[in-house]
Amino acid sequence: xxxxxxxxxxxxxxxxxxxxxxxxxxxxxxxxxxxxxxxxxxxxxxxxxxxxxxxxxxxxxxx
Numbered sequence: 001x002x003x004x005x006x007x008x009x010x011x012x013x014x015x016x017x018x019x020x021x022x023x024x025x026x027x028x029x030x031x032x033x034x035x036x037x038x039x040x041x042x043x044x045x046x047x048x049x050x051x052x053x054x055x056x057x058x059x060x061x062x063x
Contacts, residue, residue, distance in 0.1 A: 006039045006046075 016020070031036045 006042045 026037050029035075029040055033040070041056055
């Protein structure tokens with residue numbers, strides 16, 4: 001997964017307030033992995049999105 005590229009193409013800012021311990025965990029993961037926090041967050045969001053396609057009105061078979 002470290003060799004995959006994330007956040008390519010057109011980018012858009014997203015600002016959210018989340019629990020401090022979640023931010024602290026992502027900072028620690030970033031330091032330990034050498035991956036930027038933005039990449040870790042986009043990976044997490046992509047995984048969430050693929051697991052919850054129904055939130056977008058899609059079925060898993062649509063992909």
